[in-house]
Amino acid sequence: xxxxxxxxxxGKILDNPIIPASGTFGFGYGFADYYDINVxxxxxxxxxxxxxxxxxxxxxxxxxxxGMLNAIGLQNPGIDVVLNEELPKLKKVYSKPVxxxxxxxxxxEYIEVASRVGGNPQILCIELNISCPNVKEGGMQFGLDExxxxxxxxxxxxVSKKPVLVKLSPNVTDIVKMAKAVENAGADGxxxxxxxxxxxxxxxxxxxVISVKTAGxxxxxxxxxxxxxxxxxxxAVNIPVVGMGGVSNAFEVIEMMLAGASAVMVGTENLLNPFxxxxxxxxxxxxxxxxxxxxxxxxxxxxxxx
Amino acid sequence: MKKxxxxxxxxxxxxxxxxxxxxxxxxxxxxxxxxxxxxxxxxLRRPFCAADYDEKNDFLSIIYKVVGGGTKxxxxxxVGQKIDxxxxxxxxxxxxxxxxxxxxxxxxxxxxxxxLAKELKKQGHEIISVLGYPCxxxxxxxxxxxxxxKVYISTDDGSLGVKGNVLDILKTEDIEYDxxxxxxxxxxxxxxxxxxxxxxxxxxxxxxCGFGACMGCSIKTTKGYxxxxxxxxxFKIDEVIFE
Numbered sequence: 007x008x009x010x011x012x013x014x015x016x017g018k019i020l021d022n023p024i025i026p027a028s029g030t031f032g033f034g035y036g037f038a039d040y041y042d043i044n045v046x047x048x049x050x051x052x053x054x055x056x057x058x059x060x061x062x063x064x065x066x067x068x069x070x071x072x073g074m075l076n077a078i079g080l081q082n083p084g085i086d087v088v089l090n091e092e093l094p095k096l097k098k099v100y101s102k103p104v105x106x107x108x109x110x111x112x113x114x115e116y117i118e119v120a121s122r123v124g125g126n127p128q129i130l131c132i133e134l135n136i137s138c139p140n141v142k143e144g145g146m147q148f149g150l151d152e153x154x155x156x157x158x159x160x161x162x163x164x165v166s167k168k169p170v171l172v173k174l175s176p177n178v179t180d181i182v183k184m185a186k187a188v189e190n191a192g193a194d195g196x197x198x199x200x201x202x203x204x205x206x207x208x209x210x211x212x213x214x215v216i217s218v219k220t221a222g223x224x225x226x227x228x229x230x231x232x233x234x235x236x237x238x239x240x241x242a243v244n245i246p247v248v249g250m251g252g253v254s255n256a257f258e259v260i261e262m263m264l265a266g267a268s269a270v271m272v273g274t275e276n277l278l279n280p281f282x283x284x285x286x287x288x289x290x291x292x293x294x295x296x297x298x299x300x301x302x303x304x305x306x307x308x309x310x311x312x
Numbered sequence: 313m314k315k316x317x318x319x320x321x322x323x324x325x326x327x328x329x330x331x332x333x334x335x336x337x338x339x340x341x342x343x344x345x346x347x348x349x350x351x352x353x354x355x356l357r358r359p360f361c362a363a364d365y366d367e368k369n370d371f372l373s374i375i376y377k378v379v380g381g382g383t384k385x386x387x388x389x390x391v392g393q394k395i396d397x398x399x400x401x402x403x404x405x406x407x408x409x410x411x412x413x414x415x416x417x418x419x420x421x422x423x424x425x426x427x428l429a430k431e432l433k434k435q436g437h438e439i440i441s442v443l444g445y446p447c448x449x450x451x452x453x454x455x456x457x458x459x460x461x462k463v464y465i466s467t468d469d470g471s472l473g474v475k476g477n478v479l480d481i482l483k484t485e486d487i488e489y490d491x492x493x494x495x496x497x498x499x500x501x502x503x504x505x506x507x508x509x510x511x512x513x514x515x516x517x518x519x520x521c522g523f524g525a526c527m528g529c530s531i532k533t534t535k536g537y538x539x540x541x542x543x544x545x546x547f548k549i550d551e552v553i554f555e
Contacts, residue, residue, distance in 0.1 A: 036542075066529075067528035069354055078526065278350075
């Protein structure tokens with residue numbers, strides 16, 4: 007029997023639940039040199055701010071057991087260049103709507119970026135990054151304080167013509183509280199998890215490896231943490247949850263969906279293997295066959311019902 | 313970028329903590345291009361410039377220095393072992409304009425220059441190399457470079473050649489050239505940039521992905537932010553803003 011991998015997100019049907027996560031796929035078109043990226047369910051674009059940013063000084067990345075650290079610091083060309091140059095470049099090689107990830111340092115900046123997006127048909131939704139741990143002036147501060155987060159989501163909802171997916175930080179004591187707060191403020195969906203704050207020290211110099219000392223830990227090692235948070239959040243809210251964190255194969259995609267994910271983002275794995283997202287999409291029907299699953303949309307949150 | 317499975321043909325120590333790794337089953341890559349090697353038990357791949365490429369056998373050689381856990385683990389690669397590699401990364405040197413090239417290398421930065429020198433020789437150029445090493449024990453490829461042309465040597469401790477660095481040679485010797493090709497530690501490249509602007513440099517960087525996706529290796533240039541792995545690793549030296 008043919009396997010049905012379609013899922014729905016904000017009323018749009020995705021051919022499959024696989025979405026490369028923001029920051030691991032650039033603005034997408036670079037990967038079109040390696041394979042036909044139209045196989046992807048959608049794409050979450052590199053975090054975009056109001057103005058161009060270089061980001062943090064080097065070193066920005068570091069190897070870790072079962073993962074990596076990054077402190078890129080939101081390097082991006084700014085919202086206008088993204089809308090006027092990057093999106094048209096992507097459109098030539100990718101026909102589906104994408105997720106625009108936006109970051110900021112102040113209410114005004116987030117609001118201005120969200121307003122400029124307008125009704126652009128190439129954009130499926132805004133992913134509000136209130137969880138970047140690598141920007142000194144803020145970003146994550148919005149994701150650590152439920153009052154700030156609610157206020158921001160409320161303001162963004164006023165100006166955004168697109169559904170708002172709020173990306174949560176795992177660096178909180180109570181993820182459920184945060185999730186409920188942004189849901190009450192009007193969020194249309196929740197994506198989680200962003201990276202876990204970590205660090206490493208160079209044994210020869212005794213200095214932190216990363217220029218800004220701390221950085222976000224991602225990769226296979228965080229999968230159980232991410233899965234737990236997706237499970238808890240799904241139980242607590244009535245809006246779609248997009249799961250991510252250490253996903254590296256089709257079985258983990260299914261596990262995320264059983265926990266409650268309506269779609270699944272693949273992050274660090276894209277950096278280790280540029281074909282990772284494509285390979286996971288190809289493995290999905292085989293994994294479904296093995297687990298006797300006919301339709302992916304039917305298993306969303308199934309672990310809560312058995 | 314090509315994702316390839318290569319086979320270890322040789323993995324031997326050629327100088328103190330310096331290893332020569334020869335891999336078979338490699339597609340052609342140009343001088344200055346690099347590969348990203350997956351080391352078992354480590355997450356991020358390790359980037360290395362090609363030291364040599366043998367088209368007849370599809371053999372690709374690299375030279376690596378043991379600097380940490382990842383490179384230490386690479387010393388355990390056994391002949392016959394299959395290695396997961398991203399090959400043909402980055403831009404490589406532009407050989408189209410030079411009539412009289414000069415090669416300038418420091419430490420492991422000498423590695424990509426050997427492959428470059430062979431390619432330039434093949435194109436009929438005379439090869440002049442200025443090579444700086446920490447000390448005599450860490451010298452490598454000396455004989456190979458000598459076979460290709462004239463070689464000037466410096467060592468930090470004076471155990472071989474001129475005591476000092478490549479700049480000491482460049483400032484005292486009257487070497488005729490139209491464009492230089494350099495690779496070495498940042499401090500050497502920065503010094504080179506204030507000495508002369510007519511050259512290309514291959515930059516070294518820690519990398520996340522190696523193919524332009526993560527922005528882990530972005531540098532500032534006079535033409536905006538560039539990724540060492542994608543727009544580089546070779547840049548015109550006058551474009552690079554050295555920190």
